[in-house]
Amino acid sequence: MTAPDYESSLSGPEARVLIIVTGGTICMRRSPSGFVPARGFLKSALAPRPTFNDGSNPGPVEVVINSEGERRLYPSLRTPPSSYDGRVRYTVYEFEELLDSSSIDAKGWTQIARTIYWNYTLCDAFVVLHGTDSLAYTCSALSFMLQNLGKPVILTGSQAPMLELQNDATDNLLGSLIVAGHFMIPEVCLYFNYKLFRGNRATKVSASAFAAFDSPNALPLAVTTAMRTQVAWERVQKPRHIEHFSIQTNLDTTHVACLRIFPGIQPQMVDAVLKLDGLRGLVLETFGAGNAPGGQDNAMTKVLADAIQRGIVIVSVTQCLSGSVSPVYAPGMTLSRAGVVAGQDMTTEAALTKLSYLLALPDSTPESVALHMATSLRGELTEQSQTVFRHPDGVLPERVKNLAAMGYAVAQGNMEKVQDIMRVEQDWILNDADYSGNTPLHMAATSPNLSILRHFLLHGGSVHLRNRAGRTPLFLAASAGLPDHVGLLRQSGAHLHADELPVAELHARQRPVLWELAGVDVMGLKMGNKGKVEGSEGVLDGGSNGDEEGWNGRVDVLSRSPR
Template sequence: MKKILMLATGGTIATLKTGEGKIPQLTSQELLRTVPEIREICQVETRQLFQLDSTNVHPDHWKQIARAVSEAYEAYDGFVVTHGTDTMAYTAAALSYMLPGSRKPIVLTGAQNSISERETDGRRNLLDAFLYASSACAWGVTIVFDGQVMLGTRAKKLRTKSYHAFSSIGYPELARIRDRKVYPVLPLPAGLGRPQPALELDPAVFVLKLIPGVRPDVLALLRPAYHALIVEGFGVGGVPYYATADFAREVGAWVEAGKVVIMTTQVIYEGSDMSVYQVGHQIKQAYGVIEAYDMTLEAVVTKTMHLLPRCPDLAAFREQFLTPVSHDILLPAGEEGPL
């Protein structure tokens, strides 16, 4: 019987109703007691890392989770992290970069309703997380939710209330769970082992979502405060290229200042391709911005935070950003950077 460490961080799954709304209050042990079948699957030990609504989780909490997993790595066969759904995809992506290539599973799960309620998805999700963490096919950082096992770099929350809250974007699910059985979809990849923890992050990253008529001077206001800018463009990666080209020049000023500029798309599915239209092609060719292609926004943000402290210049950052980690990016043929 495998030995799994459960790390609890709060979230909806652990909430109780109060006069001011739902607040995470249930401890890791209380969560575990609601699903006694877990004890039939594996040996479980628990730790309460913190007790937060996930809207309050930030990079320092990612470090806390990653450190807890790293310090306990040799003593357990896998890990289950209970977490709020609102920022779970960010945490899963961040852990994928902070603890890369793990042979042992690091499984995040949560719920849309508190596990204390009669109508809840919490008990099923928690049981499924332990089923997957205890299975022979489990590896890496994943989110287990509504019977799906998704890579941490590919999962995204798409629904605010439905139990089918998460989807894997641009990449197949690793496995599916039905009737308390795990059905692998993809084989174990080669080269897995004990991850070398990389806990340093630079949170000075800003995401700018473009709207028609956006004023380019906002870029000048942001530049002193941030080390990287992620621009969510239109469609396949279009950016405004008005007659004055002010927006493009402001992007160029970021690059000239030695700061990272990454272009992605507001569209969830199928990714960017800045070569398609002149408005994207010009700004990429003229200023050398980095294109995120089919990466999720959560992966783009957390990979950028992960790489900023490790890359001495923009060339090194570009190379590392375009190097796939846990299938986070699919590059078109001929794109710079190792495949």
């Protein structure tokens, strides 16, 4: 994946994207009984289309298919050159049981999260095909489940199947592929009708229109026009912790409920919901800015307060399509004093899945959950002050001058100068690249001052961007013989790209300890079986359902095992 530029993207190594097919309208076909899920999506829907297949027949790629690390070869395709002079190579992995989005639950979310986790080091980005009915819920859930995410995960679907003559599936999938393959947006996103939304900000607004989704309280992260994709970099969330990618999978929505307040609702109705066995959290859809009827003797408030005393977390979100919950009116103030958490401008989907996520965390308490429900974890709610990064508004020569100054400061190990430049230019500069495609993080990977590398990582520098030669910061640090730099990058979730491994393995024969620290399987090299894969040749007529013979391998992901 190449670093995006605010005027033009430089050509660089092609991105590898895994398309995960979970089901939904987008991959359906006609049958005598109506539309039904269709298998062989790559062969039937993508291979015949010139916009998805340049005819180069790039051969098969490995996909990890289970927790044991078993790998199978799947056919891949390559897109024609984009307006950024880049190509995307991708393969399709279909779930054995295609899921109906109207009945998907935490089990389905876990299956998606684990598939991403297993293949995290093999791919630059992920596109998930999903039905539209519960797409906003899945986007929100995954945004919390995928912790310390450093790569794009884009969900999309369609209102009409791709195999239909008139459809929105083609543009939605192609747009998702282009964004995933060209822009380092390390978030769970939803792409629909030429717009890229933050996943936990989106909600479905139409059952039939092509513009089926909107993000009423947050502007799109990107918009695709006839000329190019315009990314609003100042809105993109980036990792701010030196931790590696991991997943939290034991969400259970049976412990939470959602209840919509309506005129005349009786306190006994609310009380009955709050006394359901196993209930630990409730999302309350209130009027306007967070109001609910008090009733005679304020009975409704008493029911809510009693439940909170029993340890149930209650979160208030507005029934309105846009706006925020704020205790500015007396009824809303009463709820706040009773202990109801103001969900601010979260969608119902985000509030429900966030509540499930927080309740599933180890050592969670009602107090800690209530505290974090009111705090932005993944950009799901608006806070008054947020750390942002953006591309510069100035002219190109000024940008080049500042980037060059940053390069000199990094090379000299001058932390004070680095901080001065970032104070003026803010964090956009960490996502920019010089003529060789090197970002400041690439430069810091070989800097004599380890503190500069740490500073960039803590301010959102991406460890996954590759320069024009296809090299990651981790590869450069290992090549320079800097074990401390390698260790810090690995701690931040860095891994060698699949394209770098052959060269890295050659280096490892001379410096095994250092390159093992960088992630090379030195023991496998000694045994002489590294990379030996037996399986199909990946021809398109072999299908894409995982019928090929596979190889039992290992996934070198630094994060802890899925829960």
